Amino acid sequence: MSGAEIDRLIQLLAKLPGLGPRSARRAVLYMLKRREAYMLPLGSAIGEVAQAIHTCRICGNLDTTDPCPICTDESRDGGLVCVVEDVADLWAIERTSSYTGRYHVLGGILSALDGIRPEDLNIAALVDRAASGAVREVILAMNATVEGQSTAHYLTDRLAATGVKVSRLAHGVPIGGELDYLDEGTLAAALKARRPL
Amino acid sequence: MSGAEIDRLIQLLAKLPGLGPRSARRAVLYMLKRREAYMLPLGSAIGEVAQAIHTCRICGNLDTTDPCPICTDESRDGGLVCVVEDVADLWAIERTSSYTGRYHVLGGILSALDGIRPEDLNIAALVDRAASGAVREVILAMNATVEGQSTAHYLTDRLAATGVKVSRLAHGVPIGGELDYLDEGTLAAALKARRPL
Structure with missing residues (x-):
């Protein structure tokens, strides 16, 4: 079929979430046909980010600087700490452009099934941050599972x-949600937490 | 949100076929969490293939050597040339492990709509190959469109x-196809080309 290096690249890409062997092949072909304009820049970008990536010592965020830009941004409210399971959730909240506090990334969720205990998560550092006196409020932004x-x-x-x-x-x-399609738990919670107009 | 380099990487990955901004973010997070085991090897693999990739001067295949391994494989039948639109089709036929001839990659398909003319495709080289005396049979393996x-x-x-x-x-x-679900054109073709048992 294709050269050994191309096969290896297809196998590597097929490991990405959402990709399989078929989409990995399509992705590699897309790259091969755009060597200068796409493939070389992509290889460099991955290599550069991989070299530069750090876990923020304060909040557990992944970024190219440590402490991360959010922890060092003086315009953000250091008294407000939003606790999230994962960096993906931090990114999701940042995309709303409506939160100006800081974060704390747990790096997972407690799970008896998967054997994830409190000491496996970034919890001790959170308690230390909260006890330091600089934090006013902790927002727990776990998934509603x-x-x-x-x-x-x-x-x-x-x-x-x-x-x-x-x-x-x-x-x-x-x-944008339609009541008819909502689960009972959400609808009950929305009723209970109704707000005066 | 994330560092500028991470954002740029997400934007690059989102251009791949089958990926969008959301799946590109998931892919980058997957990488960031596997820096040593995945991200660095992936960056190198892309860079190495990009450096080595060539268009085969004989058949138009993309590979890390030129001429490609298929054109230089002496165990393959050089008298048999299978013409395909794209490298993806060549890969698909190779995966069947049932073809031992060589290939010719057109690099596209004639299309009045998209303004693709014969001189835009790798056709002159195909006619030269066929006229060289070394070729016995040309199999046209275009899509059935x-x-x-x-x-x-x-x-x-x-x-x-x-x-x-x-x-x-x-x-x-x-x-594995079911007659009930087949289009009339395919069924009519299958009837016409019926084979004695």
Whole structure:
């Protein structure tokens, strides 16, 4: 079929989430036909980011600087810390452009099934941050899943001793959502948390 | 959000066929979390293939050597040339492990709509190969689309003067295909080309 190096590249790309052998082949062909304009820049970009990537010592974010740009941005509110499971969630909140505090990335979620215990997550550093006196409020932005919520409960207990205010994201009807298609739990939560107009 | 280099990498990956901004973000996060084991090897693999890739001077295949391994493989039948639109089709035929001849990659398909004319494709080299005396049979393996078939007709005319035998892929019921779901054209072709048992 194709040269050994091309085969190896297809196999590597097929490991990416959302790609399989077929889409990896299409991706490699796309690259091969755009050697100068795409493939060489892509190889360099991956290599450069891989060389530069660091885990932020303060919040656990992944970025090319350590501490990360969010932790060193003086225009952001250091008294507000939003706790997320994963860097993907941090990125999702940043895309809203509506949050100006800082973050804390747990690096996972408590899970008896997967054997993820509190000491496997970036929790001790969170408690230290909360106890440092510089933090006013911790927002627990876990997924609204059973494991996310039990992690949030565990963190609430751990943070209680620090005296810091602990909050969570609101539950309710998603913007653009149709009531008829919503699950009962969300609808009940939205009713309970109704707001005066 | 993320560092400028990470953003640029996401934008580059989002251009790959089958990926969009969302899956590109997931792919980059997958990489960032596997710096040593995945991201660095992937960057090197892309860079190495990009440096080494060539268009085969004989058949138009893309590979890390020129002429490509298929054209230089003495165990393959040089008298048999399979003409394909694209390298992806060559790879598809190679995966069947049932073809031992050589190839000729057109690099596209005649299309009045897209303004692709015969001189835009790798056709002159095909006629030269066929006229060289070394080729016994040319198999036209175009897609079974209108444009594929009109390209095949055009090539049949161009190759007529060389006296080489010209054939095309068989039409019929796909293996595992159910008659009830087949289009009428395929079923009619399969009936017409029925084989004695």
